[in-house]
Amino acid sequence: MAKVEKVKKKIADIFDLPHDTVLGLPRVTLIGSHQLYIENHTGINLYEKNQIRVGVHKGEIQIDGEDLQLRTVYSDDIFIEGKIFNIFLKEQV
Amino acid sequence: MKNGSMLAVLGTVEIEAGEISPEEFINRAREAGARLWNISAVGGKVQCKTDIFSYNRLVAVQKQTGCTLTVLKKSGLCVLARTVWLRKLLLVGFMGFWLTLYFLSGLVWHIRVEGARTLDEAEILEYVRSLGLEQWASIRDIDLNRMERELTLRFPEIAWVAVERQGTQITIRIVEREADPLQFGVPVDIVAENDGIIIEMKVIQGIPLVEPGMTVAKGDVLISGFKDEKGIVNAAGFVRALVYIEGYGEAAVEERVKVFTGNEFTARYLTLGNKKIALTRRNHRFARFEKVETRRFFRGNPRIPIGLLEQRYREVELQTVRHTPEEARELARERAMLRAHQQLGEHADLLETKVYDITADDVFRVKVVLTAETRIGRQKAQAKGEN
Known part of the structure; x- marks a missing residue:
C-alpha cells in the first residue's frame, strides 16, 4: 500500500469516515440475484452476455451469469441486470 | 439515472456504434462524461440509449477513435420541439386552432328564455337584441347586470329576472308577477273567513251587506265591491267578529311513533326518457323507510330527455311510547x-x-x-x- 493511501486509511479510521469515499474503494450492492450496482468503478474490461468484468481501484470485479446487460453506465457507477451466478473480486498483484 | 431522468425527458437518442469493441466504446464514453443506458452488444456493435447532451460527447469519441455512430431513433421534448419548428405550417395551424377556439368561446351561440308564461319570448329576444345581446355577439361586451335592470324596466310583468352566462349560452330566467284581480276588471269583495257574530265593522268603500250583531257563516260576503259607470269600486274596510274556534x-x-334511525341510502339513476339506468350497484336494506326523490335535468332543461334521478331513503323505526x-x-x-x-x-x-x-x-x-x-x-x- 502506498504511503499516501496508508495516511488516507488512517484518517478515515480516526474520523470514522467511509472508506469508499476517502480511498475510492468500490461499493457493490446486490439486489437479489438479478440486479447489481457498482460504484467507484474505473471502466468495463469485458462485456459479454455471460460475463462482465468491471475495473475497480487496484483490481477487477468479475460477474458471471446469464443474459447480463449493462442497464446504465455513468462516470462513477454501473448498473447491471441479468441472472447473476458468481461475483469475484480479483485484486491486482 | 440520477439527474439524467430530466435530460432523458428533454431528449433521448438511440445509437449504434460499430468498428469498435463494446468495452472500449463504453469506457471512452464514460471518460468523456456521457451517460449510457440499455447497453447491448450485438454482433460486434454496441446499441445503447443516451441523452441529447451526451450525444455530442459521443460524436467527439467517434472522431477520436474513428468508429461509426448511427442514430437509430430520437425522442423527447427537444426532438418534438425541433420537429414542430421544422413544420411551421403545423405550428401555425395549431395556434390558429386555439385562437379560433378562444375567439368562438367568446361569442354568444345560443340565447334561451325560461319562465315566460304570458310574456312573448320573441318580444323579449327582440328587446335584448336592441341592447346588444344577440347570437354571435361578443360575450365580453355584454353587461348582464344592465340587461337585467333594463328588462325589469321594460316589462312591468316581470317580478324577477336573471341573465346568466353558461359557457357560450345566455339564459334569461324570468319570474312573472302573480296576476292581480284588479287587472281583470272584476270588483273585489270582503268575505268572512270564519263563522262568527259581527261585533264591529268599518267600511271605507263598497256596500256593507251585514251589520254588528248579525251571525255570518264562512264565505259570506260582508262588504261588496261593485262596478258602475265610473269604474270598479273594490270593497275596503275591516270587520271584527266573535268567533268560536274548535280544536x-x-x-x-300506548302510542306508536315514527323515529328516524339516522341510516340513509341514496340510489342514483341515469334517466333516458322513460328508462332508468341504475348507477348505484346495491339497493337499501331498510325494512321501513321514507323516500325522497330529486330529479335533475341535463343543462337544467326538462325538455332534454337525459337526466339524473336521486332517491334518498331514510330508515325509520316504529317505537312504542307508554x-x-x-x-x-x-x-x-x-x-x-x-x-x-x-x-x-x-x-x-x-x-x-x-x-x-x-x-x-x-x-x-x-x-x-x-x-x-x-x-x-x-x-x-x-x-x-x-x-
Missing part, C-alpha cells in the same frame, strides 16, 4: 289546544277557553273551544258576471 286532540296510553292515563289526557289536551290556536289569526283577542273531555273508549279525546274577537274579513275577487 281536537287525542292520545292513547304514558300514564294522566299524561295521555294532558297530551290530548295539548294537541287540541295547539290545533285550536293554530287557527287563530294574529289580530285575535282570546276571550275564553273551554276544554271538553269527550273520551268514550281507551283513547283520551279532548275538544277545545276558543272564544275570540278577531278580524274575519278577507279579499276575494268576484266571479265574472256577478255584478
Whole structure:
C-alpha cells in the first residue's frame, strides 16, 4: 500500500469516515440475484452476455451469469441486470 | 439515472456504434462524461440509449477513435420541439386552432328564455337584441347586470329576472308577477273567513251587506265591491267578529311513533326518457323507510330527455311510547289546544277557553273551544258576471 493511501486509511479510521469515499474503494450492492450496482468503478474490461468484468481501484470485479446487460453506465457507477451466478473480486498483484 | 431522468425527458437518442469493441466504446464514453443506458452488444456493435447532451460527447469519441455512430431513433421534448419548428405550417395551424377556439368561446351561440308564461319570448329576444345581446355577439361586451335592470324596466310583468352566462349560452330566467284581480276588471269583495257574530265593522268603500250583531257563516260576503259607470269600486274596510274556534286532540296510553334511525341510502339513476339506468350497484336494506326523490335535468332543461334521478331513503323505526292515563289526557289536551290556536289569526283577542273531555273508549279525546274577537274579513275577487 502506498504511503499516501496508508495516511488516507488512517484518517478515515480516526474520523470514522467511509472508506469508499476517502480511498475510492468500490461499493457493490446486490439486489437479489438479478440486479447489481457498482460504484467507484474505473471502466468495463469485458462485456459479454455471460460475463462482465468491471475495473475497480487496484483490481477487477468479475460477474458471471446469464443474459447480463449493462442497464446504465455513468462516470462513477454501473448498473447491471441479468441472472447473476458468481461475483469475484480479483485484486491486482 | 440520477439527474439524467430530466435530460432523458428533454431528449433521448438511440445509437449504434460499430468498428469498435463494446468495452472500449463504453469506457471512452464514460471518460468523456456521457451517460449510457440499455447497453447491448450485438454482433460486434454496441446499441445503447443516451441523452441529447451526451450525444455530442459521443460524436467527439467517434472522431477520436474513428468508429461509426448511427442514430437509430430520437425522442423527447427537444426532438418534438425541433420537429414542430421544422413544420411551421403545423405550428401555425395549431395556434390558429386555439385562437379560433378562444375567439368562438367568446361569442354568444345560443340565447334561451325560461319562465315566460304570458310574456312573448320573441318580444323579449327582440328587446335584448336592441341592447346588444344577440347570437354571435361578443360575450365580453355584454353587461348582464344592465340587461337585467333594463328588462325589469321594460316589462312591468316581470317580478324577477336573471341573465346568466353558461359557457357560450345566455339564459334569461324570468319570474312573472302573480296576476292581480284588479287587472281583470272584476270588483273585489270582503268575505268572512270564519263563522262568527259581527261585533264591529268599518267600511271605507263598497256596500256593507251585514251589520254588528248579525251571525255570518264562512264565505259570506260582508262588504261588496261593485262596478258602475265610473269604474270598479273594490270593497275596503275591516270587520271584527266573535268567533268560536274548535280544536281536537287525542292520545292513547300506548302510542306508536315514527323515529328516524339516522341510516340513509341514496340510489342514483341515469334517466333516458322513460328508462332508468341504475348507477348505484346495491339497493337499501331498510325494512321501513321514507323516500325522497330529486330529479335533475341535463343543462337544467326538462325538455332534454337525459337526466339524473336521486332517491334518498331514510330508515325509520316504529317505537312504542307508554304514558300514564294522566299524561295521555294532558297530551290530548295539548294537541287540541295547539290545533285550536293554530287557527287563530294574529289580530285575535282570546276571550275564553273551554276544554271538553269527550273520551268514550281507551283513547283520551279532548275538544277545545276558543272564544275570540278577531278580524274575519278577507279579499276575494268576484266571479265574472256577478255584478
